[in-house]
Each structure stands twice: as C-alpha cells, then as structure tokens.
Amino acid sequence: MKNNELSRRNFIQKTGKAGLGLGLSATVLPSAFSCSSAHAIAVNTPPTPYTQQPLPYNYKALEPSIDALTMEIHYTKHAATYTKNLAEATVAEGVNTGSMSLESLLANISKYSAKMRNNGGGHYNHELFWKVMGPKTNALPAEALMSAIQKSFGSFEAFTTQFSDAGKNRFGSGWAWLVLTSDKQLRIGSTPNQDNPLMNVSDLKGFPVLGLDVWEHAYYLKYQNKRPDYITSWWNVVNWKFVSDRYDAAMK
Numbered sequence: 001m002k003n004n005e006l007s008r009r010n011f012i013q014k015t016g017k018a019g020l021g022l023g024l025s026a027t028v029l030p031s032a033f034s035c036s037s038a039h040a041i042a043v044n045t046p047p048t049p050y051t052q053q054p055l056p057y058n059y060k061a062l063e064p065s066i067d068a069l070t071m072e073i074h075y076t077k078h079a080a081t082y083t084k085n086l087a088e089a090t091v092a093e094g095v096n097t098g099s100m101s102l103e104s105l106l107a108n109i110s111k112y113s114a115k116m117r118n119n120g121g122g123h124y125n126h127e128l129f130w131k132v133m134g135p136k137t138n139a140l141p142a143e144a145l146m147s148a149i150q151k152s153f154g155s156f157e158a159f160t161t162q163f164s165d166a167g168k169n170r171f172g173s174g175w176a177w178l179v180l181t182s183d184k185q186l187r188i189g190s191t192p193n194q195d196n197p198l199m200n201v202s203d204l205k206g207f208p209v210l211g212l213d214v215w216e217h218a219y220y221l222k223y224q225n226k227r228p229d230y231i232t233s234w235w236n237v238v239n240w241k242f243v244s245d246r247y248d249a250a251m252k
C-alpha cells in the first residue's frame, strides 16, 4: 500500500497533467490507489476529520483550571490557523482528503513538507486536546484503563507524576502523551513542536490516548511562566470518560 501510494505520488509529480493525456482519468486514480488503511497501529476509533470541529463545551467550562480567554484564543486563533494551513498544504501537495485519513497522512508525514507536518500535527493534536478535557467531575479512569495504568506505572499517582514530568521537562514547545504502543502497552513520553506519536518521524510512537499541550499559548495568560502550576490544575479537567472510551476502542 505504501509503495503504491508513493508510486502514485511520484507518477503524478513526474507526469503532471501529461499523465492525464495517457488515458488515466483523474477520477480513477484516487480510487485505484487510495490510501485508506489506518497507520501501523490498528485502532477502532473513527478517523479525525481535516476540518475543525465545534468545541464540545463553552470557553468558560474549564475554569478555573483554564480561563475563558485562553480557551477562546487557543481555539479560534491558534488551532483554527493550524486547520487552515493544513487545508492549504493538502491542496498544494495533492492529498485527497476524501480517501486518505489524517491518521494515515501523519503515519507517512516524512513524504510531505514541513508545513504539512507542523499543521497536520497541530490540527490533529488540538482536535484531540479539546476532547480529552471537560468540566471538572472528580472522575477517575474507568476500570480497564485504571488497571492498565496501575500495572504499567505502579499506581495512578505515579502515572500522573510521570506524565506531568514529561510535560514539565519538554524543553520549549510541545506535547506530553500517554500512548498505546503497537504491542498494546501504555507508555508516557513527549514530542516537540506539533509532532505527535502517530508520525513516522517521531521518536515516541503509538496511538495517542491522552495528550497535553504545553505550548505557552495554552497557559501563559493565567499562569505566565509557571508551566508546572498549569499542569497540576489541568488534571482537574481531564475527561476520563472520553479517555477511557478511547483506550477501550484502541484495545479492541
């Protein structure tokens, strides 16, 4: 599949419109060579759309952990810009967004430009970030995820400490992650910039179960330089129902 996709891209790049003169219809090519299978880690969660989805709560919903102005600017400016730039890159680089999932694109991101990498990651990461948060409920992970966390990290407290440290210690901008590896193990790590663990260029690889944005734009208005305080407060608004369901779906 990957070879076919690469061949198709090379073919189109080399022949351009001349290829169409050989009797190859533009409508036939995508279906014949579509890259619709998921990335290397098989998961049962629906593909992430290329468009920005509505925020699942209002801007004030995560206060006091995350203030309304930060949420509004983060969603309507930062995240919206990644989505817009991703759309530009997919057009410029001939990605058929109807047949290739964003997850597949990220799994093959080394074939594309830095603009695609930064904004494809930026869009995917933020779409996930909004969903892994919600109004404070005092909930904990559901049984299966909690059990896996305890088995992998010793205790829930040890897990949150290790995950928080991954966020605190990420130098500059980036993300902390809880991922499910291809052999179905939980692992904590971080990525720089807008990279994520689905990318074939990432040192940390796996299916992202939980992600935390540690870019300054995610917390600076309320917390200024105090990233650790932001992370401590962020745990209050983790939507464990969503995260647990996501874990369960990925384990199937």
Ligand code: MN3
Binding pocket: 074, 078, 126, 213, 215, 217, 218
């Ligand atoms: Mn952000």
